[in-house]
Amino acid sequence: MTLQQLYVVLLIGGGVLLASITAARVAYRAGLPSLVFFLAVGVIMGEGGLGLRFDDAQLAQALGTGALALILVEGGLTTPWSGARRLLAPAGVLATAGVGVSVLLTATGAHLLLGMEWRLALLLGAIVSSTDAAAVFAVLRALPLPPKLSGLLEAESGFNDAPTIILVLAFSSTATGLPGPGHVFAELLYQLVVGAALALVIGWLGVVALRRIALPATGLYPLATVGFGVVAFAGAGAVGASGIIAAYLAGVVLGNARLPHRGASRSFAEGVGWLAQIGLFVMLGLLVSPARLPEAAVAALVVGLVLLLVARPVSVLACLIPFRVPWREQAFLSWAGLRGAVPIVLATFPIVAGVEGAWELLHIVFVLVMVFTLVQGPSLPTAARLLHLISPGQARELQVEAAPLDVLGADLLTLTVPPGSRLHGVEIAELRLPAAASITLIIRAGAAMVPAPDTRLAERDEVLIVATEAARDAAERRLRAVGRRGRLAYWLGEYGDRDGEPT
Template identity: 75%
Template structure:
């Protein structure tokens, strides 16, 4: 490659990156997972449109697996342990037994409805059985759902990639004879146990080291933190264990430890995760040829309907039967099982393994992901409201953003007083925020107001508050409580809990903690 070729490649790459970032903004505004527009960018660049040829399934598999590792490390780093710790058991059951049920039911549908032989049917069932972490994170974190529901979906999507990858690998290498259940179960148990143990161990080693080693520049801490997650992924893969579960658990340990420069680490991890998603989806869009997709539409719709309306509900309601969870929440969890990059990456495994008919599986999976993401993604807010999972007026409540100030061991909170909020007319001293929380600045009509005790809040006011990590949650609850019931919120029994049932909602509202 000449220097001029390098400049050309960088120009194209930078342009594609910026186009993908604009696509992410557009997708967010219309309520779609960004992956769809990233895939569209890849398809437009492909040989059927602009003419860029890319058909190396082995390279796509390798790069895709590496990108998934980065995405899952970022997912672990940004997952709140407090929100998922009580959900580990149901999430683990969904990620293992639920995956097995989905694989069998989906494979049966493909076999009996489409006449697909059992080997390809089981491969297809395994490929599409897992929910996608990137798609779930991008859509659900913008919805004001009960913590139990969003935490369960996030934990499941972080854990269930590992079992599905194991199943796809097993079926892809079994071109002649399908392995017995005992072999499959033993392989899954080994990979999950060893991969999980390595992820936790390397995460704890990273926490121990980063707390005690003074690095010469603050920008090195995010690099080191993400590096430990990648090491966990690679170490597990080196011993034929699950690198995916190791990467997620390693990131979970590191992200929930009190490490230096946590805000910078989180920002860096999110940027790396976005870069991995963009590269992954654009590459997968390049891998398919639109001219070959028309024949895959019917089987994709049939398999997708079996998965969405039969396999997923059976697995969710069956696996969550032992857990006390309202039927509304189970129904939403069933509908919110979004598919994304993981199935498309997994569809490259049988191609590399030389499985006959594997290319048609790739086309079916691609069409299935696109169609059902278009159906499920935009429908989630309305579906959640229909089930009563989004509280009336929740979108008008105070939305608090946090920016940790590591040096001062403090958090900066920001909020805007929404129209209709009971915060209007409340004086600063009547907020009665837990010490040492203070309102430091009010931005009103593009001007700054230095708050006094008697300063009365108005609709549209932007407040900046400084608090400490220990009382941040209490401060957020108090702000939320006053926003709901005004200065007398405490007397009215309002605690500001985001998962409690506000006055006026149905008594069987499932949002409980």
């Protein structure tokens, strides 16, 4: 490659990146997952648009799997363990038994309604049975859902990639016939147990190393944090275990430890995750052939309806009966199971394995993801209101960000008062923050001011709080409590726990 060609490649790459970032902003304002726009960018650049040809499924599989690892590391780093640990049981059942039920019902529908032979039908069912955390939370981030419900959706999406990948590999790699249930169960058990064990060990080693080793530059801490997650992914894959579950759980371990520059590490991981998503979706958009999408539309709609109206609701109902989840939340969980990057990446596995009819599966999955994301995504706020999970005008949960002040042993917390929050009109003194936490600055309508004890907070205020490490959790809980129930939150039994329940 000449220097001039390099400039052209960098120019195109930078332009695609900026266009995708702009598309992400448009998607957020429209209440749609960004993946729809990223995939569209890839299709426009491909052979049916600007003429860029890309049909290397093996390269797409390799790059896609690596991108998923980065996305899941970022997801783990931003998952609060305090809320997630209470949801491990229902999320684990949904991500394993729920996936199995969904695969069988979807495959049966594809076989009976489309005449698809069983192997392809089971492959298709396995490919589309994984929900996508990025797709779900791109839509839900603006919805003030009950924390347990949103946490369950997030945990399920983080865990169910591994079982679906195992099933797709099992159905793709057997040339003499379908694997038996015993073989599939043994493989699933090995990959999940060994992958989880490696994640815990590598995550713990990362925590010890980052706490004890003084790195020469601040920017190395975020790199090292993500690096440990990638090592967990690769190490698990090297021994035949699930790298996907290892990457996610290692991220959870690292993200919930008190590490130096934890805020910067999370911000860096979020940027890496966005870059991986953009590259992944654009590449997958390039991989499909637009001329073959119309012929896949009928099959995609049939399979999508079976998945949406039968397989997903039945799997949610069957798995959550022991956990006494309210029926309204079960209904929302059934409707909110969006599909995203993972199914399209998984559709490359049978292509690489040489399964006959695999390219048709890729186009069916692509159409299914695009159509049902466009249908389900914008409807989620309406569904949440109809099920009385949110109220008109209800404020979003406070999102508090932190930047470490290492020398002082303190953190700088930032929050924005959401419209409709009970924090509106509350005086600073009425917050009753811990003695080691103090509101130092309020930015209102673009102007900064140092608040007095009788200063009242207002909607859309940006608030800066300095708190010692010991007082930080108590300060966050108090702010969440007042945001939910107002200045009398304590007397109303609200203590600001992350799961939204009084203790």
